[in-house]
Amino acid sequence: MNAGDELPPLEIPITRTLIVAGAIASRDYQDVHHDAELARQKGSPDIFMNILTTNGLVGRYITDHFGPTAVLRRVAIRLGAPNYPGDTMVLTGRVEEVDGDTATVRVLGANGIGKHVTGMVTVTVPAGAAPGAPEEAA
Amino acid sequence: MSHEVAVDEEFEKRLKAYEGRPAAVAGMGKDPVNAPMIRHWCEAMDDTNPAYEGEDAVAPPTMLQVWTMGGLSGHTGRAQAYDELLGLLDEAGYTSVVATDCEQEYLRPLRPGDEITFDSIIESVSEEKTTKLGTGHFVTTRTDLRVGPDLAGTHRFRILKYTPICRGGGPQVRQPKPARSRPVVNRDNAAFWEGVRRHRLLIQRCTSCGTLRHPWLPGCNACGGLDWDTVEASGEGTVYSYVVMHHPPFPAYDPPYAVALIELAEGVRMIGNVVGVPYDKVRIGLPLRLEFQEYDEEHDQEHDEKLTLPVWRTHEADRPGGDV
Known part of the structure; x- marks a missing residue:
């Protein structure tokens, strides 16, 4: 785990099911996340992903990479271009800073219309559990 | 401000x-x-x-x-x-x-x-x-x-x-187009607008001195006479002057459009819209013929009667692509 390490990209198809399932799993019943007609009345072309789902996907991206012993300390995200159904979001990440067993990772989630999410994640990875070690590459 | x-x-x-x-x-x-x-x-x-x-x-x-x-x-x-x-x-x-x-x-x-x-x-x-x-x-x-x-x-x-900001595309709650502004009808000009409603353009005439006048007024500018009758306009006219309206845009109107001062064959002048020619082709002296246009505006709860207005169509052969 070194500053400058790039995380492999993760492609997430933005399906209507993902948007609705994410909204309901996060107990977010705002109509713009499940009712296309009401979303359009509010000036949006379709339903769009809620911020809690984006937050969850960013967290998953980091822990998928660093493994089940990794502990999230901080997740800070900013939303830009909405995730609409039919789009694909590609998450990429880069280790910006390493301090002992704690890394700060810059994350970008880009979709077909722009940057959906930009963020910084601080994660602690107990020694020996870092990914990319030879035994895991096999 | x-x-x-x-x-x-x-x-x-x-x-x-x-x-x-x-x-x-x-x-x-x-x-x-x-x-x-x-x-x-x-x-x-x-x-x-x-x-x-x-x-x-x-x-x-x-x-x-x-x-x-x-x-x-x-x-x-x-x-x-x-x-x-x-x-x-x-x-x-x-x-x-x-x-x-x-x-x-x-x-x-x-x-x-x-x-x-x-x-x-x-x-x-x-x-x-x-x-x-x-x-x-x-x-x-x-x-x-x-x-x-x-x-x-x-x-x-x-x-x-x-x-x-409402975007285009997709079914949206349809906003009815706002209605055009209405003429102000009063006791002095009621007969004029009644004529328009029946597709007749009436010019006021002083019964004392015979002078024609427009817009409609209670008395004669030439002799001060209060009595009047009307003559129906032949419907021939020319552009005496005009402006092209760009800004500000009013609801129900689509700028740019030309607003002309039309000199009628009878000699009086009136304001009107020029139709049948693009706004940038309106010129002083352009020959025009009177027409009546009905504006049947939907969703117009304020005005239950449709609006009739005199408009002026260019005389020259109808051109393709002309603005109607």
């Missing part, structure tokens, strides 16, 4: 007054941290991290806000100040809401059985900002979540309360 600025400043001051006030006091999670909600979350996110299942499971840290959500039955512990602030923004037309930022710190893991309490304050209310979505104000809150006396995490959340 300066009045509007003063009003804006007053409004922003009212918004700023909410900074530091509570958004939620002693809120309680609707459910304790629990395995089913964790599993539903992991299914939605397709998160297969083994740390989130089994005997020793912890909740995904990014679920932090979930434990404070009101769901369909609404929030508990939400402070009056926060609802007031959102209400104030609603009233000012910033009716839509979108979350823009979420910053969370996780101080200790949450495990099934943990009972969450939380307090939240309004950290800041921004001045008016214009974004791609529309114009509005950012409202930032900070929430501290506790399990018993222990701080388990902090959650800073920013929303934009905004006035949406």
